[in-house]
Amino acid sequence: MGVTRSMLRRAGFSLLLLLLALGGTAHAERSETERAARWTELQHAIFGDRVVEDAGDRVAIDAPARAEDAAIVPVAIQVADALAPQVRELYLVIDDNPSPLAAHFVLGPLADPREIATRVRIDDYTYLHAIAEAADGRLYGTARFIKASGGCSAPAAKDQALARERLGKMKLTFGERTNHDSPVIAKLLISHPNNSGLQKDQVTQYFIPADFMQTLKVTYNGQPVFQLDSDIAISEDPSFDFRFHPPPSANPGEIKVEVLDSSQRQFIGTWPVAPAPQM
Amino acid sequence: MSRHCGGAPAPSRESRALRTDTRVSIRRVIGLAVVAVAFVLAAVASHAETAPLPVTEIAPGIFVHNGLHEEASAANEDAIANIGFIIGDDNVAVIDPGGIFAEGSRLRAAIRSRTDRPIRYVILTHVHPDHIFGAAAFRDDHPDFVGHAKLPGALTQRGKYYLRRLRGAVGDEAAGSEIVPPTVLVSDRLDLDLGKRRLVLRAHGAAHTDNDLSVFDENTQTFWLADLLFVDRIPVIDGSIVGWLKELKTLTAIPADRAVPGHGPPSVPWPAATEPEQRYLETVAQDTRAAIKAGIGIAEAHRHVANSERGQWLLFDDYHPRNVTASYKELEWE
Numbered sequence: 001m002g003v004t005r006s007m008l009r010r011a012g013f014s015l016l017l018l019l020l021a022l023g024g025t026a027h028a029e030r031s032e033t034e035r036a037a038r039w040t041e042l043q044h045a046i047f048g049d050r051v052v053e054d055a056g057d058r059v060a061i062d063a064p065a066r067a068e069d070a071a072i073v074p075v076a077i078q079v080a081d082a083l084a085p086q087v088r089e090l091y092l093v094i095d096d097n098p099s100p101l102a103a104h105f106v107l108g109p110l111a112d113p114r115e116i117a118t119r120v121r122i123d124d125y126t127y128l129h130a131i132a133e134a135a136d137g138r139l140y141g142t143a144r145f146i147k148a149s150g151g152c153s154a155p156a157a158k159d160q161a162l163a164r165e166r167l168g169k170m171k172l173t174f175g176e177r178t179n180h181d182s183p184v185i186a187k188l189l190i191s192h193p194n195n196s197g198l199q200k201d202q203v204t205q206y207f208i209p210a211d212f213m214q215t216l217k218v219t220y221n222g223q224p225v226f227q228l229d230s231d232i233a234i235s236e237d238p239s240f241d242f243r244f245h246p247p248p249s250a251n252p253g254e255i256k257v258e259v260l261d262s263s264q265r266q267f268i269g270t271w272p273v274a275p276a277p278q279m
Numbered sequence: 280m281s282r283h284c285g286g287a288p289a290p291s292r293e294s295r296a297l298r299t300d301t302r303v304s305i306r307r308v309i310g311l312a313v314v315a316v317a318f319v320l321a322a323v324a325s326h327a328e329t330a331p332l333p334v335t336e337i338a339p340g341i342f343v344h345n346g347l348h349e350e351a352s353a354a355n356e357d358a359i360a361n362i363g364f365i366i367g368d369d370n371v372a373v374i375d376p377g378g379i380f381a382e383g384s385r386l387r388a389a390i391r392s393r394t395d396r397p398i399r400y401v402i403l404t405h406v407h408p409d410h411i412f413g414a415a416a417f418r419d420d421h422p423d424f425v426g427h428a429k430l431p432g433a434l435t436q437r438g439k440y441y442l443r444r445l446r447g448a449v450g451d452e453a454a455g456s457e458i459v460p461p462t463v464l465v466s467d468r469l470d471l472d473l474g475k476r477r478l479v480l481r482a483h484g485a486a487h488t489d490n491d492l493s494v495f496d497e498n499t500q501t502f503w504l505a506d507l508l509f510v511d512r513i514p515v516i517d518g519s520i521v522g523w524l525k526e527l528k529t530l531t532a533i534p535a536d537r538a539v540p541g542h543g544p545p546s547v548p549w550p551a552a553t554e555p556e557q558r559y560l561e562t563v564a565q566d567t568r569a570a571i572k573a574g575i576g577i578a579e580a581h582r583h584v585a586n587s588e589r590g591q592w593l594l595f596d597d598y599h600p601r602n603v604t605a606s607y608k609e610l611e612w613e
Contacts, residue, residue: 064578068600072608074578119577154440158605159485159519160432171612175574189611237608239577 030096035127038095039143042129046091046101047139052131055140058083061130063146067122070151072235076117077130083140087113089133094233096126098152102233108224112183112243116226119235121151157193157236166191168267170257180276183243190216190238190259190267210262213238217258220246220273225255250275331389332358332382335545338499338537340366340476342393343545344377344386348512348593351378351409351448358382360409360506360541364390365496367473370399373422374494374503374539376413379445380455383413387420398422400471402480403461404505405488406433407517408441410541414459425469426461427482427490434458465492483507486523487515487541495535502535502549510543513592514556516602520564520609527557559588567606568613577607 030038043052062076077090090113092103102120107113113132125148131141157163168191175185195211212232218225225244246253252272259267334342343363351357357378364373364386371390376383390398403411403426414424438458446453463469471478479495487506494503506515507526516523531550538549566584575583581603589595 068578068581069604072577072604074576150444157436158517158609159489159522160429160436161489162485162519166612191612 030125035095039127039129042093042095042100046093047131050137050139052139052141055083055132055142059130059132059140059142061128061142061144062117063128063144065145065147067146067148067151069154070122070148071154072119073122073146073148073151074117074119075128076115076241077132078115079113079132081114083132083134084112084114086134086136087132088135090116091129091131091133092118092120093129093131094120094122094126095129096124097121097233098123099231099233102230104229106224106227106229108219108226110220110223110225110244110246112245114183115241115243117239117241119239120233121154121235122146122148123152124149152232163191163193163236168192168259168265170259170267170269172255172257172269172271174273177274177276180248182276183245184273185241185243186255188218188240188242188257190257192236192238192259192261192267194232194234194236194238212262213259214262215258215260216240218242219256219258220244221253222256223247246273246276248276329384329388331392332377332385334363334386334389337539337546338496338501341496341499341501341503341539342366342389343539344389345545346409346542348542350594350597351445353448353450353452356381356452357409357412357445357449360407361539361543361545362386362410362413363539363545364398365473365476365478365494366390366394366396367476369472369474370397372400372402372471372473372478372494373398373417374402375404375410375505376401376417377411378409378456379413379449379453380416380457381413381452383416386413387416399473400425401459402426402492402494403430403459404492404494404503404541405490406430406437406441407488407506408445410505412441412445412453412456412458415455415457418459423463424459424461425463425465425471425480425492427492428464428466429482429490430461430464433488433490434460483526484522485519486526488518491518491526493530495533500534500536501539501546502530502533502537503539504530504541505539506541508538508540508543508547508553509556510540510547510552511593512542513595513598514559514602515598516560516563516605520560520567520602520606524557524560524564527553527560555591559585559592562588563602563606564610567603567610571607571611577604577611580604580607 058080060078067073079087088107090105093100094102127143127145129141129143131139133139171189173187177184192213193211194213216228252274255271255273257269332344334344336342343361346360347355349355349359351359362375362377364371377386398420399422401417401422401424465480465482467482469480477497481493483491491507493507531553535549537546540547562585570580570583581600584603
């Protein structure tokens with residue numbers, strides 16, 4: 001049983017690697033027409049027959065045009081004030097990554113979707129797409145081209161002992177909040193290898209199993225802020241900058257972060273949130 | 280010639296095999312002998328045409344090849360790091376076998392043009408390809424391949440990626456370059472005896488990488504630091520910036536007559552030659568902490584960090600932004 005399962009897993013990873021290798025050569029000289037065709041294909045796979053409208057200036061992607069380190073590319077999805085109150089879900093797609101749907105955020109009523117940021121791995125020169133889904137089901141999409149390559153199989157964990165020791169530790173910091181109307185701006189760091197499983201052990205020739213964050217749930221006093229489904233496209237030590245509006249109260253609240261990874265490990269962190277200063 | 284020459288298997292294993300199944304073993308022995316002869320002939324042929332790598336004798340019995348301040352390419356055959364060897368009364372230790380098989384072979388030719396003593400040790404100072412991917416050139420010498428206790432883990436994680444990238448950068452010239460895992464591990468300290476010559480190997484905490492070894496030659500009081508010390512060429516932070524500064528404090532307290540940096544001149548004054556590296560690392564740490572505090576993002580941070588160091592280093596723009604990203608990722612957890 002154990003042998004069969006590990007063999008299957010190995011076969012799966014070999015296939016994944018093969019697909020990646022094939023994808024890599026195919027992507028090398030993609031034309032704009034091919035890139036457009038790829039996006040059409042992805043849209044269909046993710047959204048079925050639903051139409052993705054051009055978001056115009058209502059949705060934007062902030063990312064460097066050329067990444068210094070393809071394994072840690074900061075990407076922010078920004079939603080304009082006018083659209084923000086209607087937005088319920090956000091999708092980040094990295095067209096030419098082996099696993100293109102990098103992040104799917106489901107926002108709770110407390111979330112402020114005007115800006116949400118993370119760091120991703122990028123495997124090849126590619127378009128990024130960000131899609132905002134409104135409460136009425138309409139989809140608003142925008143694209144941005146980015147030059148980076150090798151991020152998915154790039155070596156990680158500069159200090160492996162530290163990475164093991166720190167696994168699952170989290171750090172949450174808050175920006176300064178001026179009044180009740182301004183959102184709480186939070187920066188979340190999660191220590192996790194978020195391993196792609198694309199590296200092979202030189203001695204045993206086995207693949208190092210993938211080990212990545214599958215879901216991230218953030219709540220404030222039990223109310224959902226957002227839930228994220230993700231995989232290997234998120235960088236090692238996942239990082240999220242997000243905004244939310246705690247209900248007005250004179251009492252401190254509590255933010256709770258729950259992580260579930262592909263090895264079925266669960267990590268939980270809680271932090272007090274100070275009430276907004278009185279005007 | 281010594282017992283280290285040729286590719287014949289160890290006799291004890293063969294005699295055991297003969298007892299269990301004589302027929303098969305005899306066939307194997309003949310087969311192996313043919314292979315061994317072919318190997319020796321091929322080795323003789325290839326060594327005959329292998330030009331010895333130029334080396335400088337920086338102190339009696341210590342030879343260093345001075346690496347180029349370039350990125351790995353087909354033109355430079357990845358000979359970009361300082362590598363070399365130390366000759367004792369009984370045997371020879373290689374300190375980093377070079378970036379590709381061809382460089383390793385040329386280093387071996389440089390050794391053989393000076394001594395017939397066996398190459399007993401090949402020290403792998405850390406995981407980076409420019410230092411160790413030529414190791415396969417020494418396989419027929421059957422040396423101990425000596426590395427940091429964390430080197431196997433690092434090779435597991437990165438070896439294949441490095442090899443692919445090396446082939447991309449160097450092309451056909453990278454042929455024969457392989458990942459050779461260490462056979463002797465150092466977790467704290469290991470003394471090697473070369474015959475009236477003792478080398479002290481120290482395994483360091485995460486600094487340049489998480490698997491750095493340094494070598495101290497007691498006879499000449501020479502401190503071979505490999506990539507724990509960069510001179511002229513910008514240091515690469517691939518372990519821990521905080522750890523590296525800490526290791527430098529400990530290292531510089533050890534007296535020595537000279538040091539061998541991993542990149543830079545083959546021999547430098549000790550500890551004075553560490554000053555620019557310490558200054559760079561301290562400045563990067565300080566400015567990166569300030570950038571994190573000011574809420575500057577990880578991608579933009581390098582524009583705000585250690586600008587005073589630009590112009591002080593070769594290949595600054597090739598490595599500085601990545602150094603800042605690495606430091607940012609480390610220091611944001613403080």
